[in-house]
Amino acid sequence: MAIKLDLDIRLSGIDLELCTARNIQLQLLRLDQIHPAVSGNKWFKLRNYIKMVQQGQYAGIITFGGAYSNHLVATAAACHYHHIPCIGLVRGLEGSEAPTGSLLECRQWNMDLQFLSRTAYAQKNDPGFLAQLQEQYPEHLIIPEGGYGTPGIKGAGRINDYIPPDTDIIALPVGSGTTIMGIINELNDKQQAIGFAAIKQGEYLKDMIQQHCDHTNWKLETEYHFGGFGKHKPELIHFINDFRRQQGITLDFVYTAKMMYGLLHCIEKYDWQDKKIVALHTGGLQGNRSIQHLLP
Numbered sequence: 001m002a003i004k005l006d007l008d009i010r011l012s013g014i015d016l017e018l019c020t021a022r023n024i025q026l027q028l029l030r031l032d033q034i035h036p037a038v039s040g041n042k043w044f045k046l047r048n049y050i051k052m053v054q055q056g057q058y059a060g061i062i063t064f065g066g067a068y069s070n071h072l073v074a075t076a077a078a079c080h081y082h083h084i085p086c087i088g089l090v091r092g093l094e095g096s097e098a099p100t101g102s103l104l105e106c107r108q109w110n111m112d113l114q115f116l117s118r119t120a121y122a123q124k125n126d127p128g129f130l131a132q133l134q135e136q137y138p139e140h141l142i143i144p145e146g147g148y149g150t151p152g153i154k155g156a157g158r159i160n161d162y163i164p165p166d167t168d169i170i171a172l173p174v175g176s177g178t179t180i181m182g183i184i185n186e187l188n189d190k191q192q193a194i195g196f197a198a199i200k201q202g203e204y205l206k207d208m209i210q211q212h213c214d215h216t217n218w219k220l221e222t223e224y225h226f227g228g229f230g231k232h233k234p235e236l237i238h239f240i241n242d243f244r245r246q247q248g249i250t251l252d253f254v255y256t257a258k259m260m261y262g263l264l265h266c267i268e269k270y271d272w273q274d275k276k277i278v279a280l281h282t283g284g285l286q287g288n289r290s291i292q293h294l295l296p
């Protein structure tokens, strides 16, 4: 059975005085509604890797992630639906003693979790480490953290198929940068992409994006990380709660809330009069489990 994904992806209009005053049309592309576990951009990044396994070259998938990782949960669920054995290498040994909700969900989807010390995990992109891992699992496809790599980037580019061609600005959150690279590569001539780094000191991402993209019509905002990856502040939590009350849409605190907060700032800051903006709701709502007590 193939995964049942709802790829009839909708746009939700966002109704804000900030936008109407500038004749800006702001819509959210609801990638969060694709599937509860394989949500958002994660399916787009994974689909080419899944195809490579289905074509028979590999017996399973190995990938990497932290104890709250959306990518691990999405990979576990996608592999389950496609009957692909999968191994998740988890950052930090503490997760084996006290598994998070995300890790428990990975196990429910039958992912085999193996825990690495932070030092061992830091080698995740080291050629020597990867060669050794491949030797240990000769028939497994190793997917880098976040689905990073050419198949992931190409898959993410298919998100553009769901964005109206007359959109001026495409806004999205950025972690590994894989998704925005795919989006940039598929921009049409009138479109601009604007990314919001979910991590502290995200400037290095600009060089990475440049290496993978020919288009220059993009920007990366690095000031809206709220203290760093997975960090939050009361202001961000208020924003999430207000946004849900006003628009009826839940944002995740790691990525989409920081993007939307930053985007509304940019609408004040830049001259975007009359523009059509589509922001990507890239999902990640499973991650809100860890701050459920702050979200009434």
Ligand SMILES: *Cc1c(COP(=O)(O)O)cnc(C)c1O
Residues within 6 Å of the ligand: 040, 041, 042, 070, 071, 146, 173, 174, 175, 176, 177, 178, 179, 180, 252, 255, 256, 282, 283, 284, 285
């Ligand atoms: C993983 C993730 C991102 C970041 O995507 P990258 O391709 O790693 O930049 C953004 N939003 C959500 C909800 C995610 O889970």
